[in-house]
Amino acid sequence: MADIPASAPTFADPAAAPYAVSEEEREAIAAAIDTDELVALALELGNIPSRSREELAAAEFVHDWMGREGFKPRKVGAVPERPNVIGEYGGTAPGANLLFTAHLDTESPSGIAEQDRFRYRESTMADPEWTKCWLDEEGRLRGFPISNDRGPMSCFLIAAKALKKAGIGLAGKTWLTACPGEIGPEPIEEFAGIDYMGKDIGAHYLFHHGGVAPDYAIAAEGTDFGLTWQGSGYAVFRVRIYGQGMFTPILEAPRLTTAHPNPIYRLGPVIEALHAWGLTWEANSILRTASGEVAPKVQIASVRGGMPTDFGAGTEICALYIEVASIRARRRPRPCTGSLRPCAASMSRALMSSRLSCVMVSRLGSARSPRSLAPSMPRPGWRVAPRWK
Incomplete structure (x- = not known):
């Protein structure tokens, strides 16, 4: 003002x-x-x-x-x-x-x-x-x-x-x-x-x-004296990568990390796929209204896997937690999370036989514009829930 x-x-x-x-x-x-x-x-x-x-x-x-x-x-x-x-x-x-x-x-x-x-x-x-x-x-x-x-x-x-x-x-x-x-x-x-x-x-x-x-x-928020009437929401995803615990003395480490039984070794390709998807999502999902420009953002918030006190056989599960800052028009019935199908396909190619699951938490924003940024929800093969379990 x-x-x-x-x-x-x-x-x-x-x-x-x-x-x-x-x-x-x-x-x-x-x-x-x-x-x-x-x-x-x-x-x-x-x-x-x-x-x-x-x-x-x-x-x-x-x-x-x-x-x-x-x-x-x-x-x-x-x-x-x-x-x-x-x-x-x-x-x-x-x-x-x-x-x-x-x-x-x-x-x-x-x-x-x-x-x-x-x-x-x-x-x-x-x-x-x-x-x-x-x-x-x-x-x-x-x-x-x-x-x-x-x-x-x-x-x-x-x-x-x-x-x-x-x-x-x-x-x-x-x-x-x-x-x-x-x-x-x-x-x-x-x-x-x-x-x-x-x-x-x-x-x-x-x-x-x-x-x-x-x-x-x-x-009332600290907004550098900016004024807006548009509220952004967000979605949080958990991406789990599954593998096989292997007793370290008998482990025969493969040449490629994507073939390693320990899923922690396969985080690199998963992060690359998520990062590439995030850049595309951000670039293609900008919303411009009379209230200003809304630029969605993506960031990995956390990683979990294994237990430092329990070593000897690696881990069978690790997970990434991804924040997707998004927006939803007020009258649309579904949250704006973007199309994650290309991202899932990229991760699946990189991880070969590994299984992925995606659980969603959503906080839906509101906007005066009836337009929505959401092209689609994740594919039916992904496990999606409205709250963390």
Whole structure:
């Protein structure tokens, strides 16, 4: 919004707006915004530890702040330790309802040592911006918790307070919401249960169980002042490669890695096939709308195989986990995952007799355009499910 001139009309036809804000009201709202208070709120909220699965303290802070400011807060959660917080303002007469939302959790190392040491270097984990926020010498707010996403959250909280302080009521209702679980995670395999749920108990739960009925919703995020009304979803695939355990002293290693009984040796051709498919998918799946350009992305997120303490016979199974950032038009019944058939064929040729299975988790995006990027679903021979098992 910073690039939009102050004189730019909010509506294509200003006469169609249900209400015209007067210059006096603009001045009253501006006078009611205390910049120092905004900075202090962002810093205090941002410095509350709130990794995904640990959002309670930040939720309690937001709830208490809303209570002190008269926004009638309540908590709605699948479990008490990971609540959504909902405050409200306005609703004095018939009118359109608006909902603001932002998330309480921030991406960072999990704090679980046995997981983090396989994802991050020690120097990366030592970066203070993961969990700390401060105002630097140049007057800039620093720290990931502020940029994603408690800074934008603080902005709409202070904006609502400014309306109230300026004595400007709202006909329609405005909900102020703070959600857990935006960063994730996803329940996958043995990592199951509430602790590994993200959006299911966050914004998704809020809209279905929070007693809110907005006509419009604004997700406040750090977007470099960009504005979009298009939501991208994603799909996560597990590609398993099967082989045969072979006692190391009797193993006769083949010349070609593609013929090796240990499936770890065959990861190279699989990754090459996935990478080639991903480049094609990204290039052919760009969506351009009035909201801007959506460029899908593909990346291998994880690899599992074998057990370092159980050596002597290799492993019979290894798996790759692939994130496919995609988009789906709102009215289409199936997720946008792209055509994986060429990728499957390439992997099958490289792996000869090996078997592949593909299990899908999907988070479906939405778009105002009826067009979809999905040319087809995976071929029927692949095992596809809507949730990890």
